[in-house]
Each structure stands twice: as structure tokens, then as C-alpha cells.
Amino acid sequence: MNAPARTPLTLDPRPLYGIGTVARLTGLKPDTLRVWERRYGLGASHKSATGRRQYTQSDLEHLQLIAALVNEGARIGEIASADRKTLEHLLRGRGRDPRRVGAPPKANVVFVGEVLCEWLDEHQGCISAVNALLARTSLERALDDLVVDTAVDMLVVHSASLSKPQMDAVDSLARRIGAERQLVVYRLGNQRWMDELAQRGCGALEFPPDPARLAFELGRLGTERDINEGDVNLGDLIKAKPRRFDDQHLRAASELRSAITCECPRHIANLLTALNEFERYSSDCSVENWQDAAVHSCIYAYTNQARHLMEKALSASLEGHEEAFESLLIRSAATLDKGEA
Numbered sequence: 001m002n003a004p005a006r007t008p009l010t011l012d013p014r015p016l017y018g019i020g021t022v023a024r025l026t027g028l029k030p031d032t033l034r035v036w037e038r039r040y041g042l043g044a045s046h047k048s049a050t051g052r053r054q055y056t057q058s059d060l061e062h063l064q065l066i067a068a069l070v071n072e073g074a075r076i077g078e079i080a081s082a083d084r085k086t087l088e089h090l091l092r093g094r095g096r097d098p099r100r101v102g103a104p105p106k107a108n109v110v111f112v113g114e115v116l117c118e119w120l121d122e123h124q125g126c127i128s129a130v131n132a133l134l135a136r137t138s139l140e141r142a143l144d145d146l147v148v149d150t151a152v153d154m155l156v157v158h159s160a161s162l163s164k165p166q167m168d169a170v171d172s173l174a175r176r177i178g179a180e181r182q183l184v185v186y187r188l189g190n191q192r193w194m195d196e197l198a199q200r201g202c203g204a205l206e207f208p209p210d211p212a213r214l215a216f217e218l219g220r221l222g223t224e225r226d227i228n229e230g231d232v233n234l235g236d237l238i239k240a241k242p243r244r245f246d247d248q249h250l251r252a253a254s255e256l257r258s259a260i261t262c263e264c265p266r267h268i269a270n271l272l273t274a275l276n277e278f279e280r281y282s283s284d285c286s287v288e289n290w291q292d293a294a295v296h297s298c299i300y301a302y303t304n305q306a307r308h309l310m311e312k313a314l315s316a317s318l319e320g321h322e323e324a325f326e327s328l329l330i331r332s333a334a335t336l337d338k339g340e341a
Contacts, residue, residue: 040080113158
């Protein structure tokens with residue numbers, strides 16, 4: 001008797017976008033998207049249980065490339081059937097960088113494990129920064145049947161307990177699907193296996209993971225991808241928050257000790273001056289390899305966030321003292337002008 005046929009192993013993509021969101025992110029009208037779907041098959045890869053269109057990250061990025069070419073004068077009928085590489089080549093021929101079209105491509109992360117995928121269904125904010133592909137199956141089944149038709153930046157596997165066979169299986173699956181990084185989410189384990197995972201270059205989080213920690217681990221993939229594409233100007237790797245106070249404002253705030261009893265504005269202004277100087281230094285810091293670049297990009301991001309928060313603290317300390325601050329600001333500007341003259 002023949003063995004029953006196995007159910008094909010499918011991947012559930014996340015996030016999924018509605019047609020309104022895709023219209024906003026591509027600059028196309030919903031009616032245009034519906035016409036393109038009907039005429040050229042450029043539709044959503046998924047539909048909800050109620051029949052609503054659900055676009056995957058790949059769907060969105062493909063439509064963004066097509067929309068950019070149409071805006072450059074291309075005819076939709078001539079490019080509708082083109083694959084992504086062809087569309088990117090056509091954009092370069094028109095002097096456009098495909099990486100600058102729409103949002104930057106997200107890192108591809110494959111998650112394996114029924115329990116893990118169920119947990120992610122309830123914590124989708126953790127995976128919003130990546131193109132997640134959920135395999136609701138066991139590691140053993142994935143080893144036999146999982147097929148991924150795109151480059152994989154990270155493999156995340158749920159394991160009930162850590163053991164050498166389990167770790168070997170994770171390594172084997174990562175090699176088979178070409179995952180550059182690995183992360184194991186485990187229930188039971190000890191320091192011996194933690195050390196073993198570290199030696200293999202594999203990360204580990206206890207299940208259920210802290211949502212913020214998982215989001216951080218996944219968010220680093222985007223920065224690493226930018227670095228690997230050759231952008232060594234670290235100031236461009238992370239979208240910096242604009243400065244609220246320039247150097248002149250900070251000088252004025254540091255002199256407020258004579259106008260109000262509390263010296264918090266002076267101390268905060270001095271801290272901000274140092275943070276501004278270090279932020280500029282960090283963004284221009286030279287690096288010798290990609291590992292150094294990744295470290296410096298994190299330093300730059302943390303410094304930028306610290307500066308942003310301290311600016312909010314300075315704003316709070318200045319409440320009720322706006323007139324004194326403005327007076328000192330005018331006096332500081334006059335002194336500066338006189339010195340330059």
C-alpha cells in the first residue's frame with residue numbers, strides 16, 4: 001500500500017498589507033491596483049478568509065518598482081510581466097537607484113516551529129521590521145520539506161530543549177536554505193549549551209522571548225544589510241532625529257544659573273554639548289572592516305537617541321523661564337556677532 005501523500009509545506013508571510021496601505025506606499029490609486037490585477041496579474045498574493053486582498057512585502061516592493069518605472073514614462077503593458085531583477089536593471093538605465101525606490105527592502109527571516117509561530121501571531125509588532133516567513137511545522141519536518149525561493153538573512157527555530165542533535169539540525173537547515181544567521185528560541189537549556197551555541201555563532205533566546213529583545217535582534221539585520229551594501233557613512237545608516245537646540249541655544253541655557261535657582265538647565269546643556277560633539281565624531285568615525293562599522297552604527301544610534309531624550313529634558317527644565325532664556329539667547333547672539341566682527 002502506498003504511503004499517503006504529505007501535505008505541502010507552506011510559508012505564511014508577514015506583514016500583510018491591505019490595498020489602501022499599498023496604494024499609499026506606492027503612490028497608486030486603489031482603482032489602478034485593481035485594474036492592474038485584472039489585466040496583468042499584478043495582484044495580491046494572499047486573500048483573507050473574507051476575500052480581502054492581502055499584499056506581502058514582496059508584492060509591495062515589486063509594485064513600488066513598477067510604479068517608479070511608470071512614473072519615468074514606461075508603459076505598464078511592457079513591464080508588467082518583468083521580474084524584479086529586470087525592473088531594477090531598467091531603473092538603473094534611467095538613472096534611478098532601485099534601493100531608493102520606496103522603503104528599503106526588508107531582511108528575510110524564516111521562523112520554524114508551530115508554537116513559535118502561534119506566539120508571533122499575538123506579537124506581530126516584533127517582526128514588523130523584517131519580511132517574516134512563518135513555517136508552522138517542526139524542525140524535523142522542515143529539514144525534509146522546507147523550500148524557500150528567496151535569500152534568507154536569518155533562520156529562527158523554536159526548540160523545546162537544547163541538545164547536540166537539535167543544534168546540528170539547525171545548522172543543517174540553515175545551510176540548506178542559505179540562512180546567513182541563526183537564532184534558537186528554547187524552553188530548556190543550560191550554560192553548556194549556551195556556550196556551544198555561542199561557539200557556533202548562533203544566538204539564543206528563552207521562550208517566550210521578551211518582545212523588545214526579539215525586535216532588537218531582528219532590527220539589527222536592517223542595519224547590517226545597509227552596511228554590507230557599502231554605505232560607510234554611518235550618519236546615513238540610521239535616520240537621525242533633528243537637533244532641537246543649536247550651539248548658541250545651549251550656551252544660553254548654560255548661563256541660566258544666574259537667572260533661576262535650579263541649575264538643571266546648565267548641567268543638561270553641558271551634557272548636550274558633549275553629546276552633540278560625540279554624535280558628530282561618531283558619524284564621521286573611520287572604520288577598517290564591516291564588524292567595526294556595525295559597532296559604530298550602534299554607537300551612533302544610541303548617542304542620537306540619548307541626545308534626543310536629553311533635549312526633551314532641557315525643554316522641560318526651561319518651562320516657565322522662557323523670557324529669561326530668550327534674553328540670554330539674544331545677549332549670547334550679540335556677543336558672538338561682536339566677537340566675529
